[in-house]
Amino acid sequence: MNPGNRPAASRRVVVAVLVIAAGAAAAWWYHSRSTLSPASVQAPSQPVMELAPAEVATATRKALVRRLPVSGTVTSMLKTTVRSRVSGEVLEVMFREGERVAAGAALARIDTRSLEAQVASARAARDKASADLEISRLNYENSKRLFQKKVLAQNELDTRKSLYDAAIASQKLAVAQLRLVEIDLQDAVVRAPFDAVVARRFQHPGGKVSPDAPLFELVDLSQMELQAAAPAAEIPMVKPGQRASLRVDGYGGEEFSATLQRVSPAAEQGSRLVLLYLSLDNVDGRLRDGMFAQGALLIEQGEPAIAVPSAAIINEAGLDYVMVIEDGRVQRRPVTLGLVATQDRMVEIRSGLAEGETLLAVRIGSLDPGTPVQLPASGPAGALD
Numbered sequence: 001m002n003p004g005n006r007p008a009a010s011r012r013v014v015v016a017v018l019v020i021a022a023g024a025a026a027a028w029w030y031h032s033r034s035t036l037s038p039a040s041v042q043a044p045s046q047p048v049m050e051l052a053p054a055e056v057a058t059a060t061r062k063a064l065v066r067r068l069p070v071s072g073t074v075t076s077m078l079k080t081t082v083r084s085r086v087s088g089e090v091l092e093v094m095f096r097e098g099e100r101v102a103a104g105a106a107l108a109r110i111d112t113r114s115l116e117a118q119v120a121s122a123r124a125a126r127d128k129a130s131a132d133l134e135i136s137r138l139n140y141e142n143s144k145r146l147f148q149k150k151v152l153a154q155n156e157l158d159t160r161k162s163l164y165d166a167a168i169a170s171q172k173l174a175v176a177q178l179r180l181v182e183i184d185l186q187d188a189v190v191r192a193p194f195d196a197v198v199a200r201r202f203q204h205p206g207g208k209v210s211p212d213a214p215l216f217e218l219v220d221l222s223q224m225e226l227q228a229a230a231p232a233a234e235i236p237m238v239k240p241g242q243r244a245s246l247r248v249d250g251y252g253g254e255e256f257s258a259t260l261q262r263v264s265p266a267a268e269q270g271s272r273l274v275l276l277y278l279s280l281d282n283v284d285g286r287l288r289d290g291m292f293a294q295g296a297l298l299i300e301q302g303e304p305a306i307a308v309p310s311a312a313i314i315n316e317a318g319l320d321y322v323m324v325i326e327d328g329r330v331q332r333r334p335v336t337l338g339l340v341a342t343q344d345r346m347v348e349i350r351s352g353l354a355e356g357e358t359l360l361a362v363r364i365g366s367l368d369p370g371t372p373v374q375l376p377a378s379g380p381a382g383a384l385d
Helices: 003-034 113-148 154-187 232-237
Strands: 056-058 060-062 065-083 088-093 106-110 189-191 196-201 214-231 243-248 255-267 273-281 292-301 305-309 314-316 319-326 329-334 336-341 346-351 358-360
Touching: 065 196, 065 232, 065 243, 065 273, 065 336, 106 214, 113 154, 154 189, 214 232, 232 273, 232 292, 243 273, 255 292, 305 336
Parallel strands: none
Antiparallel strands: 056 358, 060 305, 065 214, 065 292, 088 106, 106 189, 196 214, 214 273, 243 255, 243 292, 255 273, 305 346, 314 319, 319 329, 319 358, 336 346
């Protein structure tokens, strides 16, 4: 070999070695990339949101009921103000406020001396009229016999007949006048028109009264009534005979049963509210006139169905859906709604959700579909019984 060509050959050898080394390095890097596990190249993980028990509910089968809130003042269905029918001095008052009276019981007595004198005078007038009637009858009968014998003229017979008719009318008038003063005498003793409790007493012994003066205010506590106002939109579902459960101030959590008796045919002017009238049995007399009561009227009861809290329902663009929790992530699930139990804050789900599924009980704005969540260890607080 020519010694002048040795440096060029050496350079070619070095370049070849470098090329081989570079290829080996590239092969090693490619092999290392191909053998990495998927986990080692996974994207950064999404944070898991921990849910509180109150934020989670379980869909459960339950029969929901729809109730209409009602409230108002309890009043007696039967009350009246007993008034005097005669004038005179009040001699005696038998009852005071709060005492019970039976139908027909004497409540008060008014001085009857002048009435007794009027009765005696009217009886005497009746007796005189009866005597005059008997005389007129005898004269008329005798006149008819004389007329038949042609002893008495026709005009004379007609006169006797007129006198007899007048005597009959006078006797009837005397009897009617006697009856009037006898009624006044009876009315001097004031009596209770029905079984009741004395609510107010307006007169005392020694007082002077005139006809139509108030004496007592009576209330029958055996049947009470609650007058409540309801929105006109609810009236199509309201029917007489529906039952209500009420709580009355002063009796704590004790519930009283009531029945819807009547519905007003017209809404109150300017309010769009319709009056409802509910009756309460009060044979024990525990309720008093004027007490305040509030509760709910049962207007609809559904069949057992899937139910969830109403706060779990999300409505967007007219579509209803819930956020269910599947495999540790929240997912959007369209649902079809049924009965809405407003007072219980529950909604019936007719389709889209199965019994036992877990879902968000409230709307959480930061939770988008696919967000990982961690259920509370104590279980959903919103689970239904």
